[in-house]
Amino acid sequence: MRRTNTVHALLRRVTRGNGFYIGELFHAAARRNPTTPITLDRPLQWAPDRGLDFTVGQLADQIDDLAARLWAAGVRPADRVALYKTDNFDIALLACATARIGAVPALLSPALDGSVVRELLARLDRPWLLTDGDTLGGKLSGSPLTDVVHKTLLSAGEAPEQSDGTLSLADYAGARRRDPVFLHPHQPSLITHSSGTTGIPKLAVHCPETGWHRLVPQKIVAWPIRERETAALCMTFVHSRFYQGLAMFLGHGNPMVIAVDPDPAHIGPLFTRTRPGYIETHPNTYVDWEELAEAPGAPLSSVRVFGATFDAMHPRTIQRMLGASRRNRPLFVQFYGQSEIGPMAGRWYTRRSAHKADGRCVGLPLPGFISLRVVDDAGKRVASGRTGHLEVRSRTRILTYLGEDDRYKSQLHDGWWRVGDMGHVDRWGLLHLMDREVDRIETMDSNLAAEDLLMSRLEELREIVIVAGPDGEPVPVVATRGERPLDPGRWRRATWDLPAMAPFRQFPFDELPRTSTRKIQRPELARIVRETPPPPIAAGQGPSSEAGA
Known part of the structure; x- marks a missing residue:
């Protein structure tokens, strides 16, 4: 215990006052080597004519351009800017540009429904809304925004005819570049949301110092492959982990591939x-x-x-x-x-x-x-x-x-x-x-352990989730590769030594409710199971055949 406390005290002294600023990620990397390549799998929505291949220096320049436009539109330090738009890497560039001028990006997943986003916008207390024409005319259509946002900015596309007071970043091309603004290490600098596996997502408020402490051990792990390996990231752009991943490899000078x-x-x-x-x-x-x-x-x-x-x-x-x-x-x-x-x-x-x-x-x-x-x-x-x-x-x-x-x-x-x-x-x-505390089932030692075991025994499974049924019984929900019917005989042999479960329920993979990080929303899935009549029980997959005999 004394040794652990000593390590904590040393790290606290070494890292005090440091901060993780996403507005500086590409610029710091560009000062190290502006020609480090970054390859995209999809053109930027806000600049589709610029192709797929960039250097770190070019992306830093784009962030400066976007930051200048945001400032010209009226965004100022400490303002909250909610980003909710079509899934694309320009989410990250817009977030970095927002942070570059000291504003606070609030990253909302493109997978969220418009009704959920409206509730989160209300919780953000009239933020700027940075979106695009497709989203404004799609998921946000029919949802009045004037009472929950300060102003709406478009990064791409055009506003629907019924939208009033919407501004476009395209109108601020050529705006004067701004010097970066660095918030205090303890000041809110980034807002992300929880996975939402248990309902409306929670809005998590980050500050530069806590982000720095998260980054240090991850950069240590990445040290052996610094500069030498191309690093490919394919994950949601609205999670803090993506920006930590960028920092890990941009900071070490690795070429990168970013996939949507x-x-x-x-x-x-x-x-x-x-x-x-x-x-x-x-x-x-x-x-x-x-x-x-x-x-x-x-x-x-x-x-x-x-x-x-x-x-x-x-x-x-x-x-x-x-x-x-x-x-x-x-x-x-x-x-x-x-x-x-x-x-x-x-x-x-x-x-x-x-x-x-x-x-x-x-x-x-x-x-x-x-x-x-x-x-x-x-x-x-x-x-x-x-x-x-x-x-x-x-x-x-x-x-x-x-x-x-x-x-x-x-x-x-x-x-x-x-x-x-x-x-x-x-x-x-x-x-x-x-298990998650809210997902525990009395008759199962661990839902997750049983799921791991069945994934190993049944290679045709693409997903398996065990949720509580109407009477608290464990109900396995499965999805298979190619949506092929799961063989009841193979299921019976795979589950013979597990606690008794209800007959499995097979769903198409794309119908399973998921979060932005592709986790299953277990409470929502349990609700669907309770409200969807079970199909006739196939021969060999009734409860008695699954009861650890």
Whole structure:
């Protein structure tokens, strides 16, 4: 304990006053080497004529141009600017431009419904709205905005005829460039939202100092592949992790590939052409990318490091990713974290260790950055190996939930943050994640562990989620590759040693409710299961055949 406290004190002294400023990401990289290449998979919506290939210096110049236009339109330091627009990398450029002039970007996922966005805009207390013509005339159509936003700015396209007072950034071309504005390290500088797996997303308020503390351990991990490998990112542009990923590799001078479309049919040729040495995407996207292991052109053969940070990974997927690489000693690096804290624990796998991967083991709490404890319902520490509530103490925690400060404070206990997950720490200090507190089912030791096991036993599964049925019984919901019917006999053999479950329910993959990071919205899925009449039970998949006999 004394050694841990010493490490914390040293890091606090070394990093005090530092800040993570997304408005400076590309400019700092350009000062290092303005010719570092960045390849996109889709033209920028705001500048489609500029193609797919850029340098860091060119993107820094575009950010300066956008920042000048935002200032000319009237945006000022500390103003909140809600970004809700068509999915494209220009979301990141607009966010960086907003931050460049000291305003606070609030990033709202393109996957959110317009009604949810309207509620979040109200919580943001009349922000600027930065959007595009397609979104304004689509998801936001029929939703009056004048009472919830200050003004609406268009980054691309034209406003619908019924829109009043909408401004276009195109009208401010040639605006005078501005010097950057750096907010105080403790001042709100970025707003993102939680995954929304349990309802309306929470708005998480970040500041530069907490972002810096999140970045330090991640840059250490990226150090061995600095400058040498092309880094490919395919993840949502509205999550703080994307900007941390940019900082990791822009700061080290790595060439980068930025992809919007995760479809394997699109990603395969992109990776075959660009040959990345590092890739990172959402865990559920990695499941889809399993088919790239045998795709023409061997698109994963060049990968030296696979990164995953949003959630625990299925062991089957880790094994297939590593097996697809032709590098001598590829690694799969996994971080466990959440929007409110950032990365909390991590570990890596090699080809030799991947077959022993435990999907519930998410690694060691990051030494010097994260203190973790497991407590019972009364808040008392439990013994090693016993499952309880996970709580952490760190310098990486967000400032608050915007408009829900009481909700934020309710998760704090003497400086310890209640993560919302259940788990235990083994005798080696490794953290094992069991379930979300709100998703626990009495008859299951761990829904997530059962899902990992079934993904490994049934290679045709593209997704499996176990939710509580109308009477609290576990109901497995499955989706298969190619939407082929799941064979009841194979299901029966795969589940013979698991606790009793209701008959599985098969849904088309695209009908499963998801968040911006492609996590399943389990409460919403449970509602759908309760309200959708079950199909006739196929022979061999009734409850008795699944009851661990």
